[in-house]
Amino acid sequence: MGKLIDGKEISAKVKAQAAKEAEELKKQGICPGLAVVIVGDDPASRIYVNNKKKACEAVGVYSEEYALGKETSQEELLTLIDKLNHKKDIHGILVQSPLPKGLDESAVVEAIDPKKDVDAFHAYNVGKIMIGDYKFLPCTPAGVIELIHSTGVEIEGKNCVVIGRSNIVGKPMAMLLLHQNGTVTICHSRTKGLAEICKRADILVSAVGRAHFVTADMVKEGAVVIDVGMNRDENGKLCGDVDFAAVEPIASHITPVPGGVGPMTIAMLMKNTISAAKLQNGIAL
Ligand code: NAP
Numbered sequence: 001m002g003k004l005i006d007g008k009e010i011s012a013k014v015k016a017q018a019a020k021e022a023e024e025l026k027k028q029g030i031c032p033g034l035a036v037v038i039v040g041d042d043p044a045s046r047i048y049v050n051n052k053k054k055a056c057e058a059v060g061v062y063s064e065e066y067a068l069g070k071e072t073s074q075e076e077l078l079t080l081i082d083k084l085n086h087k088k089d090i091h092g093i094l095v096q097s098p099l100p101k102g103l104d105e106s107a108v109v110e111a112i113d114p115k116k117d118v119d120a121f122h123a124y125n126v127g128k129i130m131i132g133d134y135k136f137l138p139c140t141p142a143g144v145i146e147l148i149h150s151t152g153v154e155i156e157g158k159n160c161v162v163i164g165r166s167n168i169v170g171k172p173m174a175m176l177l178l179h180q181n182g183t184v185t186i187c188h189s190r191t192k193g194l195a196e197i198c199k200r201a202d203i204l205v206s207a208v209g210r211a212h213f214v215t216a217d218m219v220k221e222g223a224v225v226i227d228v229g230m231n232r233d234e235n236g237k238l239c240g241d242v243d244f245a246a247v248e249p250i251a252s253h254i255t256p257v258p259g260g261v262g263p264m265t266i267a268m269l270m271k272n273t274i275s276a277a278k279l280q281n282g283i284a285l
Contacts, residue, residue, distance in 0.1 A: 002225070002251035005147050007260040011267035014146065015059050018270040022060040025277055032277035033062040034092040034118065034269075035084045039077065040070035040100040049096050051266055059270045062089065070100045077103060078111050085113040091277040092118035094269065097168075115280060118272040121168065129172060132179055135279060136272045141173040143264025144205060144226050145180065151253040153203070153224050155180035161198050163187045163214070163241070164207030169228055173205055194218070206241040216246040225251040228261050 022032050034056055038049045049065065056063035066080060077099075084093045093116045099105045109117075114124040120136040128134040137145075148155060160182035164170035174186045182203065187194055198204055198218040206214045207228035219225060229241030240257030248254050255261055275285055 002248040002254035003151070005150060005226075005253050005255045005260060007143075007147060007255060007263045010146060010150050011143070011263035014264070014267035015055065015270055018061075018267070018274050019059045021274045021278075025274070025281075025283075026060070028281075028283075030277055030281050031062050031089065032060075032092075032273050033064070033087075033090045034094065034273045035064045035066060035087070035090045036094050036096065037066045037068070037077075037080065037084075038096045039068045039072050039103065042098065042100075045096045045098070052094070052269060055266045055270055056273075059274075061270060061273050064090065072100075072103070074103055074107065077108055081108060081111045085111075085116060090116065091280050092116055092269075092273040094119055116276060118269060118276055119168075120172070120272070126167070126172070129175055135275060135285065137176065137268070138168060138172045139265045139268035139272065140169050140207075140228060140261060141176050142268045142271075143261055144173060144228065145176050146264060146268070147226060147255060147261065148203060148224060151224055153253065155182045155203065158182050158202040159200050160184045160203040160205070161187060161201035162205045162207065163194070163198065164209075164228070166207065169207040173207065173228075177203070177205075208241045210241055211239050212241075212243045214242040214247060216243065216250055219247050219250045221250055222252045223250070225254040226261065227255050227257050230257065230262065 036049050053063050084090050093112050095108055109121045114122045117125050120138040160177040162170055162174045165186050165188045174184045177184045195218045199220050203224045205226045209229055211231040211233045227240035227242040231239050233239045238258050
């Protein structure tokens with residue numbers, strides 16, 4: 001029986017530590033601040049933004065929301081980013097993805113001052129992560145590393161398989177596992193023999209975005225299984241990529257969806273915002 005990795009509990013610890021650090025910063029006259037930009041009326045984005053605002057309140061991070069209409073032009077959005085880059089009480093800027101069609105998301109990310117790029121999506125920060133000399137880690141992969149650490153299973157020397165190679169999850173995930181001395185394989189839609197590759201994984205991370213994608217025959221006995229996927233099943237219920245009922249008896253540790261990776265992403269955003277506030281005030285991390 002796989003031991004459940006409780007993302008809610010672990011994220012609460014990360015947020016508690018962030019709250020403590022926010023308190024200490026306030027004693028020095030620094031209030032960590034996060035600007036959250038949302039464009040359009042995507043309902044899922046609205047939920048994510050609300051959850052991020054709630055986390056800010058809980059941790060003691062000052063937050064500002066900029067909700068722009070879906071007709072917002074690229075120029076207007078870039079003007080706002082420029083304003084936030086120069087705003088002294090804002091240490092982190094997050095632009096909620098996806099942006100409405102017609103807006104160039106990568107140009108927007110590149111316009112964010114890398115020091116305020118708490119998502120760590122800017123090419124500068126991506127490059128720093130590649131080199132292994134980073135201040136911010138992308139929230140979801142960093143949260144996954146925390147979840148793996150919580151199991152007590154060492155990453156070093158383990159066969160780690162990441163399914164998915166997106167810039168926001170799969171690629172940085174693989175890089176972070178590599179930094180922890182895992183032996184990493186990245187799989188994607190053109191991978192041949194996916195099931196056999198996954199079956200060799202001591203640590204399997206799925207970031208595909210398809211319900212019931214990871215089946216029992218793809219999982220090694222005793223593997224740590226981390227499910228990043230956020231999907232809706234045939235009944236409209238939130239679920240991950242992993243066929244949980246079938247995989248859970250095989251895995252040594254497994255994340256549920258919801259309650260696994262999701263809460264960690266927000267907790268790591270709080271951690272990054274505190275780090276950004278420290279760095280912008282010349283305080284070492
Ligand atoms: P994405 O950009 O759509 O990437 C999906 C990846 O899966 C791609 O690299 C794709 O390969 C690969 N893939 C698709 N079909 C495959 C197949 N049949 N076999 C092997 N690989 C396949 O998605 P994403 O942004 O990385 O997100 C992935 C999932 O994580 C989504 O469900 C998303 O909602 C969720 N997510 C959750 C959180 C959280 O906080 N919990 C955060 C971010 C994302 P190709 O590159 O070859 O197309």
